[in-house]
Amino acid sequence: MFVQLNPEYFRDNLCFEPGSKIPVNDIGFFSGGGATNTAIGFSRLGFKAAIVSAIGKDPDGELVKKELKNAHIDTANLVEEKKRTPYSVILTGFGKDRVILHYSGASALLGHHHEINWGKISSDWIYVSGLHQENTLLLEKIFSHAKKIGAKIAWNPGQKELSLGMHGLSAFFGQTDILVLNSGEALSLTGKTSIEKNLALLSPHAKTVAITAGHSGAYASAEGEFFFAKPFNVKVADVTGAGDAFACAFVAGMAEGKSPVQALDAGCANASSVVMYLGAKNKLLSEKEIGSFISNHARLNTPAN
Numbered sequence: 079m080f081v082q083l084n085p086e087y088f089r090d091n092l093c094f095e096p097g098s099k100i101p102v103n104d105i106g107f108f109s110g111g112g113a114t115n116t117a118i119g120f121s122r123l124g125f126k127a128a129i130v131s132a133i134g135k136d137p138d139g140e141l142v143k144k145e146l147k148n149a150h151i152d153t154a155n156l157v158e159e160k161k162r163t164p165y166s167v168i169l170t171g172f173g174k175d176r177v178i179l180h181y182s183g184a185s186a187l188l189g190h191h192h193e194i195n196w197g198k199i200s201s202d203w204i205y206v207s208g209l210h211q212e213n214t215l216l217l218e219k220i221f222s223h224a225k226k227i228g229a230k231i232a233w234n235p236g237q238k239e240l241s242l243g244m245h246g247l248s249a250f251f252g253q254t255d256i257l258v259l260n261s262g263e264a265l266s267l268t269g270k271t272s273i274e275k276n277l278a279l280l281s282p283h284a285k286t287v288a289i290t291a292g293h294s295g296a297y298a299s300a301e302g303e304f305f306f307a308k309p310f311n312v313k314v315a316d317v318t319g320a321g322d323a324f325a326c327a328f329v330a331g332m333a334e335g336k337s338p339v340q341a342l343d344a345g346c347a348n349a350s351s352v353v354m355y356l357g358a359k360n361k362l363l364s365e366k367e368i369g370s371f372i373s374n375h376a377r378l379n380t381p382a383n
Contacts, residue, residue: 080106080316080356082171103171108357109142111164112207112234112322115359118149119326119348120205122362128152130199132188134163139184154198159184164210170316170356178318182210196223203333204229207322208236214246221253232256232329233284234321240266251283256332258325261291273297277304286338288328288345290321293378296346298328298338307342308377310350319358324349327368347371 082104094100113131120127129151133139135158142163146153164183170176188194188209196219204224209216217239224231233254239247244267251257257280259267264276273289274297280287281299288298298305327348331341347368351361363371 079166080104080108080168080170080318082106082316082356083169085171104356106356108360109145110166110319110358112236114142114146115319115322115362116205116207116326117146117151118359119323119362120330121149121151122364123327123330123368124365125330126152128155128199128201130155130188130194132157132159132184134159134161134184136163138163138165155194157184157188157194168316168318170318176316176318188216194219199223200227201229203329204231205326205329206231206233206235208234208238210236210238212238212241214239214242214250217250221250225253230255230333232258232325234258234325235263243267248283254284256286256288256329257284258288258321258328259290260321261289261294264289274304286332288325288342290324290345290349292317295378296324296328296342298342300338303338305338305342307339307346308379309346310371310375311378312350312354312375314353316356317353319352320349322358323352323362327363330365343372344368347375350375 081102084101084103113129117127117129129146133142133156139158143153143156146156161184162181165181167179168176204220206220221231231254233256235247240263261273264280265271268276268279270276270279273291276289277287277297277299286298286300288296290296293309295309296307324345328341328345331344332338348363351363351371352359355361
């Protein structure tokens with residue numbers, strides 16, 4: 079659920095006094111999460127997409143399943159757990175980054191109670207988003223299966239995986255074709271604030287590394303070279319889903335053989351489209367729409383690092 083707050087009620091910090099009643103400007107109910115956001119994003123871009131994720135046996139889970147099927151996503155490996163479908167309350171609209179109140183629910187159980195039918199998973203690419211798990215057991219199975227079927231891996235680690243640090247994730251980095259992070263995620267791995275330094279530190283661990291930095295643009299390293307794309311000048315309603323929108327368009331571009339700059343441009347366009355509206359994937363673009371967006375929108379005059 080998206081809750082759009084009035085910025086006049088907040089100053090330096092977002093703080094609610096016990097017993098207070100806070101008016102809001104708008105609310106919206108939309109599905110989200112890295113798995114559904116990117117699955118629908120890839121489908122919009124013309125890819126045949128399937129999803130491996132967990133939902134609860136509840137009305138929210140049924141809505142998610144229906145939305146995925148309407149988007150032509152293969153849901154054969156969508157697991158239904160007894161726990162509730164993951165849910166978030168997203169506080170936004172107060173002039174800064176949003177605040178997310180998150181309940182991981184069924185998503186943290188993926189691969190625990192119901193074994194994933196790996197025999198049904200055959201693909202040229204596997205995109206891995208946040209798994210909400212504190213160990214690497216599921217990651218090991220994913221990477222092992224990818225190697226078995228010859229699939230390439232694009233990976234956007236979640237907070238639980240990032241908490242394992244460079245050492246804990248080192249076994250997987252060597253098998254990663256595309257690593258996608260935002261600047262905060264890169265910082266958590268390397269301890270460095272410089273995008274350029276992070277690209278240099280991370281590039282030995284994946285064939286291609288992309289790092290997004292909001293209004294500062296998006297960066298990538300591939301084959302020993304660094305690349306940069308300026309962000310688009312759009313009015314931001316909410317940034318939720320921007321990272322997923324960027325990731326699916328960037329990965330799609332690289333998978334199709336586009337240059338890193340073209341893939342960065344596609345990622346920035348898709349992310350910019352999403353942030354103009356409430357909802358994490360309401361305005362995901364097709365490949366044709368990405369081309370039109372790039373042609374029709376000016377860029378911010380942001381220098382590269």
